[in-house]
Each structure stands twice: as structure tokens, then as C-alpha cells.
Amino acid sequence: MNDLRELYQEVIFDHYSKPRNYHALDCANHTAKGHNPLCGDQVTVYLKVAGDVIEDLSFEGTGCAISTASASLMTEALKGRKIAEVEHLFHDFHKMVTESEDEHHPDLGKLEALAGVREFPARIKCATLAWHTLQAALKDRKQPISTE
Ligand code: ZN
Secondary structure, rough: OOOHHHHHHHHHHHEEEEEOEEOOOOOOOOOEEEEEEEOEEEEEEEEEEEEEEEEEEEEEEEEOHHHHHHHHHHHHHHHEHHHHHHHHHHHHHHHHHHOOOOOOOHHHHHHHHHHHHHOOOOOOOOHHHHHHHHHHHHHOOOEEEEOO
């Protein structure tokens, strides 16, 4: 378990220090802003949706290691996915970071690096902020979302 924990920390640090898809998306047809006042994390998610597929997505923002790594991992995991798959993945991801049992979620791939967040309840909102913001973008919500 310790090896796994170290690997998870490496993945989080890697995505925090070199966030993937970290830019505005000129061709985006959905965007939303999210804010986690508890920690001060801010994120903007950009999506280019064609039919029922997320063709491209990106993010910008400022925040802690967990919120930045989570947004970066999310953009990597969701590129090219169908919207129905996104809902399924968010359901599994949310379960992973909020429920106590040590269940394996093979569908989540690298997103499993954030499993350790469940031991730090205050950080769960950091880990889910990008996902809530993505859902707001898909629904074209104009008001910035807040985790509070
Ligand atoms: Zn945070």
C-alpha cells in the first residue's frame, strides 16, 4: 500500500507541477467557472462538444495541488469520451473520494491517484471542483458554481 501511495503522490505532484491541457480553448462551445471558497481554488473549464462527444477540453485556474492535479487528470481522462460516459466516471470518482472502503475502480485509470483524498474530508471539494464545474459547463450554467 505504501508503494501505491507513493505512486499516487507522484502522479498528483506531476499533474500539479505540469498541468495538462492548461489553457483557454478558442473553439470551446461550453465553459463554466467554479470556486471552492473553503480552500480558495478557482477553475474555468472549457469544452468543445460535438454531438454527444467531448472532442476537446481544457482548464485554467489557481488552486492547491489537489484541485489542480484533479482538473488536469480529468481533462486527460475525458478527451474523446461520450457525455454519458462522463456521468458514469464522475459517479465512480465521487464514490472513490467520499466512501471509506478501499474498493478498486479499474475504469478510473489514473484518476485513482486521488483515492487518498477520502482520508482528508476537507480536500474532497478540492478534488471534485473541476468535475462539478464540468457538469455546470455541460448544462450551460451562467452563474459561477461554488462548492459551498
Ligand atoms: Zn484546494
